[in-house]
Amino acid sequence: MFESKLPNLAVSIFSQMSALAQQYSAINLSQGFPEFDAPALLKKQLNYYVQQGLNQYSPSSGVPRLQQQIAALASRKYGADIDADSQVTITSGATEALFVAIQSIVRAHDEVIVFDPAYDSYQPAIALAGGKSVHVALQAPHYSIDWQAVRQAISAKTRAIIINTPHNPSGKILQQQDIQALKELVSVHGLYVISDEVYEHITFDGKPHLSMLRDAELLASSFVIASFGKTFHSTGWKMGYCIAPAALAAEFRKIHQYVTFSSFTPAQHALADMLAQQSDHIEQLSGFYQQKRDLLASHLANSRFKVLPSQGSYFLLLDYSAVSDLTDVEFCQWLVAQAGIAAIPLSVFYHDGAGKHDKVIRLCFAKHDATLIEAAQILCQL
Template sequence: MKELSKKMSLFTESVIRHMTRISDECNAINLSQGFPDFDPPKPLMDRLAQVAYEGPHQYSVTWGAPNFRQALAEVRSRQFGRQIDPDTNVVVTCGSTEAMMAAVMTIVNPGEKVIVFSPFYENYSADAILSGAEPIYVPLYPPEFNFNPDELEAAFKQNPKALILCNPSNPCGKVFTYSELKFIASLAEKYDTYVITDEVYEHIIYKPNVHTYFASLPGMFERTVTCGSLSKTYSITGWRLGHVVAPAAIIEGIQKVHDFLTVGAPSPLQEAAIVGLKFPQQYYDELQSIYTQKRTLFCDGLDRLGIAHTKPQGAYYVLLNIAEYGYESDTEFCEMLTRKAGVAAVPGSSFFREPVNYLIRLHFAKSDALLNEALTRLEKMPAVMKR
């Protein structure tokens, strides 16, 4: 038999989903894959129940149902401070995962370069490889996960086609400041580079940090592809509703790529989700308050246990420092932690280009009761995980 595509040897299966499978096998508390264990807002569920009988149940317009795109356009128009056209500036995708892939495939030719900050969400590396692009990794330095301006400009000098920006960042929880974004924007303009943003955690921000949409910066809408999702904002990760907002010329290309990748996102779920896009600001304030409380609960609990960890500025992940345990492989550590302590985490090495194997990622998008139980189990970590 002839060999498979050489691309298959350049990346592995998702480490996050791998840890979820191990968690399920061990009946562990799954703090690896970032999905909540609580229900979506009741108005979405009520509307979904109606749609189940009313429809639609067949294909919607390939790049998104018109009324769903209209609702998305109204939201982005307010956020970006400019008029977003639902027909020429918006494509609805099967989650932000497809949105990012479609964006990279539309903008980048095989052999061209893409800047990726490290640590990064694991899909970005695979997106680049599957698109035939060459990643240029620029490190973010803990504990604040700031970048070195000279290192970033050195990356831009390599003539990249695009930069991928996750803000707030998964896995480190960094929220890029306005001044940092302005600096990135100046380099994007200077070196004529596109910016592809992943802003799925846009509403999960911890004060005093503030989220700035990159496309809202002066002159940046024309070169920005904004990828978003309803998954985290409305606790509907299984609905797979993502979207892309970009200038018309880019959207025209993304429409074609999207059409042949997935045809379209689920039409009944688009119809049901419109009610969420019309929520008042109070909903987002309460969401921020809920996650702020969960961050406090989990991080304070880790402090009481004497476990070194990061404190995120946004999103809902923390990185634990496991250097004291003496494992050469953080993957082995995570697998053993799942089996011995009953808590599933993700090895940090899956997020870093650099040889980092002393960090593991956990998330706190869980009920308070489950987070407290996870902390109780993590209390056993020194006893069961020491070499």
């Protein structure tokens, strides 16, 4: 009889809620993708390079001029001294990069610290590497890391810590005291860091993104994962990258070459042009999304929902405890069927479903203003 390697996994909640949104013709604020289009220059250049015939394999580690633009961006944003050729690897989306990074360092019986609520790809990738996820819960409503709990969770088998900042789903960003605590643990225990920074350019209220790239000591033990899809409203292109020290990047590339070998060639050239010619898009991204966060929050001010703080990403959490006694999964199912709004229950981001007691749901505000206003008007009626 066939035995699954991932027996406890089924269709993701994101696919389920998007299907329900389609079934009920609901406003889909569940899955995290932008409602608006990619920049005109990016689309124009993609078409240009397709027409120019750049449609074959690119080098497995990436098109050199895109690697160089990424290294320049890391220097400009974070003061990082990155060697494009040996440290930057282009991947088919950030999820591939996360998977490959985990496979590069996690061995049988190794333990990896994961902070719940967590992006759903972490645990399966760790399991497929033969490792074990050790979950440390972030508590509502602030979702700050309890570093004493992390210290207690570390054992002789601990190999790595997965960091996600800005955090999906809470919108929390790391502070300097978090970086100091992380550095201490990495140094004392010889740990690796897998840093999921796909929302790196989306932070609010003047707060900086504290990338692992800012700190040479942390970078020496880190895989830093980023996403062009989040930055350039092009999630369907599945383009991301990993920056790591040369020795770790070499291990990463050994596995990457057998996962996708190389990523979408004409898109790599188009992205290089975008970074070179319209870098202001990145600089404007925080303001663009802060306006949307504030718009949605302001239109929910008179609702019975409690809006939790979002410091980054394009997600907003709502506490619905004054609206319903249903569990968060039940509430989201009711919400899409009866109110025409698709959201994500936060408990699905916890390995044990613990978040269901918090009565919190996640909304994606990467949508047109009219969509957000219409959704808020419906939610205010509940």
